[in-house]
Amino acid sequence: MKVKVVTHILEANDRIAAENRKLFHESGVYVINLMSAPGAGKTSCIERTIKELSSKLKIGVIEGDIAGTDDAKRIAKLGIPVVQINTGGACHLDANMINEVLVDLPLKTLDLLIIENVGNLVCPAEFRVGEDMKVMLLSIAEGDDKPLKYPLMFQESSALLLNKVDLLPYTNASIEKIKKNSLSLNPKLKIFEVSCKTGEGINKWVEWLQSLIK
Amino acid sequence: MHEVSIATSLLKIAVDNCKKEGYKGIELIKVKIGRASGIMPDALSFAFDAVKIGTIAEKATLAIDEIPVSGFCEGCKNSFTVEEAFVISCPQCGDISIRVETGHELHIYEMDVF
Numbered sequence: 339m340k341v342k343v344v345t346h347i348l349e350a351n352d353r354i355a356a357e358n359r360k361l362f363h364e365s366g367v368y369v370i371n372l373m374s375a376p377g378a379g380k381t382s383c384i385e386r387t388i389k390e391l392s393s394k395l396k397i398g399v400i401e402g403d404i405a406g407t408d409d410a411k412r413i414a415k416l417g418i419p420v421v422q423i424n425t426g427g428a429c430h431l432d433a434n435m436i437n438e439v440l441v442d443l444p445l446k447t448l449d450l451l452i453i454e455n456v457g458n459l460v461c462p463a464e465f466r467v468g469e470d471m472k473v474m475l476l477s478i479a480e481g482d483d484k485p486l487k488y489p490l491m492f493q494e495s496s497a498l499l500l501n502k503v504d505l506l507p508y509t510n511a512s513i514e515k516i517k518k519n520s521l522s523l524n525p526k527l528k529i530f531e532v533s534c535k536t537g538e539g540i541n542k543w544v545e546w547l548q549s550l551i552k
Numbered sequence: 553m554h555e556v557s558i559a560t561s562l563l564k565i566a567v568d569n570c571k572k573e574g575y576k577g578i579e580l581i582k583v584k585i586g587r588a589s590g591i592m593p594d595a596l597s598f599a600f601d602a603v604k605i606g607t608i609a610e611k612a613t614l615a616i617d618e619i620p621v622s623g624f625c626e627g628c629k630n631s632f633t634v635e636e637a638f639v640i641s642c643p644q645c646g647d648i649s650i651r652v653e654t655g656h657e658l659h660i661y662e663m664d665v666f
Binding site for chain 1: 554558561562564565566569570573575583590638640641648658659660661662663664665666
């Protein structure tokens with residue numbers, strides 16, 4: 339006999355994402371889900387953000403990697419509460435993985451929680467974890483053809499940090515092309531040109547971030 | 553991507569529903585998969601056939617209803633449907649003020665049980 343079911347297949351993930359979101363709101367913490375290809379500079383961006391904002395905001399970090407604890411160690415050196423998730427093979431963080439580590443963070447004391455997703459330009463965009471917004475990083479060295487090749491990541495993000503602008507003289511990348519194509523995919527995308535190495539442009543990024551948290 | 557985890561999730565939803573209602577087995581599961589969902593139907597079938605072994609859905613067929621990407625253009629005020637998995641501008645007038653209405657489906661909607 340026929341039975342009607344009508345359930346979204348990712349319902350379990352989205353339900354846990356909603357629980358996470360509720361917990362974040364009750365704790366008064368603003369959450370960003372930071373995504374990029376491997377090596378684009380997510381951890382460096384978090385280090386820079388912490389250096390600029392930690393005197394004004396209480397920040398916590400969740401690090402996501404397939405293996406290893408290097409990123410969490412870098413953040414711990416800055417005296418910031420940090421948890422490292424090792425997915426053991428999964429190519430993205432999901433709501434359940436985040437849910438399981440929230441107990442290890444002093445959420446009620448935090449103003450900002452940064453979730454550094456697994457380095458991957460494809461899958462993280464598909465999964466909600468309960469964040470307030472998704473932010474992505476694209477480094478100049480990856481090439482200016484990436485927006486049209488990986489559209490979902492650009493569409494799902496509220497902000498794009500164009501990192502490693504100090505390398506512009508050594509590449510053929512066109513910032514104008516990246517901006518034009520990114521905005522055609524997502525007209526509301528806020529774009530920041532930065533160098534997490536030299537600090538160029540970081541002030542505009544942290545000012546904007548701070549304005550959202552207030 | 554992630555057809556195995558999608559197959560595992562849809563199997564769990566089907567089996568849980570079946571057991572809750574007191575049925576013994578599943579013969580058919582119907583799903584709607586939008587072309588923009590990122591899920592490849594062949595890979596999903598393959599994954600489903602692997603994960604269903606040893607469950608009450610062991611003999612079940614997975615029927616996949618593939619939903620095309622369609623929407624409405626605020627520029628030329630026309631509806632459109634495309635073959636591709638992704639659309640960023642109206643195929644008729646090129647305007648980017650489009651509203652995508654179908655193509656992102658990823659759900660289970662009916663089962664045949666006994």
